[in-house]
Amino acid sequence: MKLVVAIVQDQDVSLLRDDLTENKFHMTKLASSGGFLKTGNSTLLIGTPKERVEEVLRIIEENCESRDTTASMVNLTSPQEPFMPMPMDVHIGGATVFVLDVEEHYRF
Numbered sequence: 001m002k003l004v005v006a007i008v009q010d011q012d013v014s015l016l017r018d019d020l021t022e023n024k025f026h027m028t029k030l031a032s033s034g035g036f037l038k039t040g041n042s043t044l045l046i047g048t049p050k051e052r053v054e055e056v057l058r059i060i061e062e063n064c065e066s067r068d069t070t071a072s073m074v075n076l077t078s079p080q081e082p083f084m085p086m087p088m089d090v091h092i093g094g095a096t097v098f099v100l101d102v103e104e105h106y107r108f
Contacts, residue, residue: 001102008095010040016063064095
């Protein structure tokens with residue numbers, strides 16, 4: 001048994017969940033936020049037999065594409081100067097995925 005932990009952008013999670021459910025994967029969704037842009041993410045916990053891990057990874061890859069966007073970053077030069085938002089091109093999306101061994105699994 002494996003536990004797949006997938007951290008994805010909120011805008012990708014709906015289609016990903018639909019695709020995983022359609023393929024008979026059970027999951028738990030946790031709300032999370034990114035550290036760099038502080039934007040909404042979702043963390044999916046997906047328990048699956050080790051034989052189906054590659055299928056889960058394929059579905060995640062198909063539904064979570066990377067893209068470029070512009071974000072406003074705050075430029076802090078000194079405490080006396082006003083905050084100046086600075087537009088910055090950033091690469092977002094995709095997924096960060098961890099695959100963990102599960103020693104025991106119970107379903108009640």
